Amino acid sequence: MRLWEFDRLGVVGSMPFDVNKDGQMLVSAILGYLWMSEEELGFDSTILDDGGRYTQIQRGGRMERLGLEELIKRERSVAGRATTCWRGSLEDEPDGGLVIKDSWEFEERPEEGLLLREATEAGVENVARYYHHETVHARGEMDDVRRNVRKGLSDTGGRNPFQRRPTLPDAVTSPATSSSSRPGRGRSTSTSRTITRKRSSSCVETSMPPPKRSCSNSPVKQDAYQRRNRVHRRLIMRDIGKSIYDANSLRAVLTGLLGGVKGHESLLNAKILHRDISIGNIILNDAEDDGFLIDLDLAIKIDRENASGAPSKTGTKVFMAIGALYGEEHSFMHDLESFFWVLFWLCVHWNGPGQKRSKTDYESWNYKDTKELAEIKTGKVLKEDKFNLEVNENFTPYCKPLVSCIQQLRKVVFPNGKSWEREDMELYSQMKSILMEIRKDLSIQV
Incomplete structure (x- = not known):
């Protein structure tokens, strides 16, 4: 038996064990999953609920509360960017429409928020206007996969689980699909019930192309994938359509x-x-x-002088x-x-x-x-x-x-x-x- 966990980089599998010979490991695994907090199970701790969903941002030296009124888009995938957009408004400006966009970007990619802010400040027309952007933090740390989700768990010794091999290595990974490995190895010990948004699942709508998006036929070494990291970023825009x-x-x-x-x-x-x-x-x-x-x-x-980080x-x-x-x-x-x-x-x-x-x-x-x-x-x-x-x-x-x-x-x-x-x-x-x-x-x- 193996245990598998999924995150925005893909999937990580545990080393195999025999449930007939190691019943204690099986029981420990089941209990570990049962005792996980909602955050450890994948819910976003920055989306709160006190009769209505909301999140908070630090902007201009003060805390602002943003109500999340309607889900506009949710990219149906586990591994990947998992872009999610809400229609929302400021607590003290209920008629001022905003779009709150969450996505998991590769760490080396330039931040969309920086470019959009620059475009807005330059007076660019017919482009969504910038309001705020930030890198999301959870438990006081940057919300990324390698450090905050996997807690430093190494996947460098693994292999693609979809390729047949005569022997089974200690760790199994896939660059195309990858997440955490040990039961109970999660993101916090919090048991808060205020978290209301799960981080997604998978399907493609008829007549719409698959969600994103880089198209490259160049071979990429597996270890290059394994070194990559995704960071949770939030962008808030003024225009709704x-x-x-x-x-x-x-x-x-x-x-x-x-x-x-x-x-x-x-x-x-x-x-x-x-x-x-x-x-x-x-x-x-x-x-x-x-x-x-x-x-x-x-x-x-x-x-630009440097590479964009995109294929x-x-x-x-x-x-x-x-x-x-x-x-x-x-x-x-x-x-x-x-x-x-x-x-x-x-x-x-x-x-x-x-x-x-x-x-x-x-x-x-x-x-x-x-x-x-x-x-x-x-x-x-x-x-x-x-x-x-x-x-x-x-x-x-x-x-x-x-x-x-x-x-x-x-x-x-x-x-x-x-x-x-x-x-x-x-x-x-x-x-x-x-x-x-x-x-x-x-x-x-x-």
């Missing part, structure tokens, strides 16, 4: 995309490159009269530009192409407000090798007549009015059916002009 999948009209979809393109251009002017344009990161405001970008997790400063191929695979899939150095042109693929993806799946999304063969793109997907996408856009046939046959009936929009975008994003050869800032104005013109036509039709 909804996915373009939740738009009430095609016009609203184009409004969201237009706002996203404007936000991307504004970020670039502040020397920040987003690098992860996807359906989930283009937000439509509640009034549906503007859109904005979120999620600077993979963003970089254009004039060479970054983004949400199905929305990645062809060149990015081939491993080209990421450019703003790749992100603009991603807006094209976002609209394409939406139009082959979305059946309108409140309707179930279609299941399509395009979902196989999630599981393609990056080079293979690049070749597939190239084949889609290479010939104009074949592309026109593709969209006319595969766009949902509700999205058929956007066929002319995707056709016009193809002509500027892929001039002569080819990927761009040089960077051109004019592409921003060309794409914005197309989106505004088609949106105007839709208004006339209505």
